[in-house]
Amino acid sequence: xxxxxxEQTIQxxxxxxxxxxxxxxxxxxxxxxxxxxDSCVYITSGTCTESSLTHKKTEVVKTDEVDVFIDKLIxxxxxxxxxxxxxxxxx
Numbered sequence: 001x002x003x004x005x006x007e008q009t010i011q012x013x014x015x016x017x018x019x020x021x022x023x024x025x026x027x028x029x030x031x032x033x034x035x036x037x038d039s040c041v042y043i044t045s046g047t048c049t050e051s052s053l054t055h056k057k058t059e060v061v062k063t064d065e066v067d068v069f070i071d072k073l074i075x076x077x078x079x080x081x082x083x084x085x086x087x088x089x090x091x
Contacts, residue, residue: 006048007085013053014086018044023086024077031055032082034073036066 006029014020019042020033032045040062046055063069074084 009048009053010046011086013055018042018055018058020044021087022084024082024084026080026082032077034070036070039064039066041066041069 007023007025010023010025010031010033014023014033018033019035021035023031023033025031029048030045031048032043034044035042037060040060042058042060044055044058046053061069
């Protein structure tokens, strides 16, 4: 499965199966997504293979500093070679 096909598969699932304001992916087709809430962040991670998409149950992280929490996660993901391929997802 080409990475662009994986991205499409993940994006379609995001609209139906888990909250995602942004979705990030690595070349090995692992992904993570987040959505900001009021005093919390919803985080989902998973992988896309030739035959399926699997993702973990969405984790809710409580924080009063939602933007600071997300900014730190993004810095870590960029350093680890993740790329954002989809943002502003609102189904």
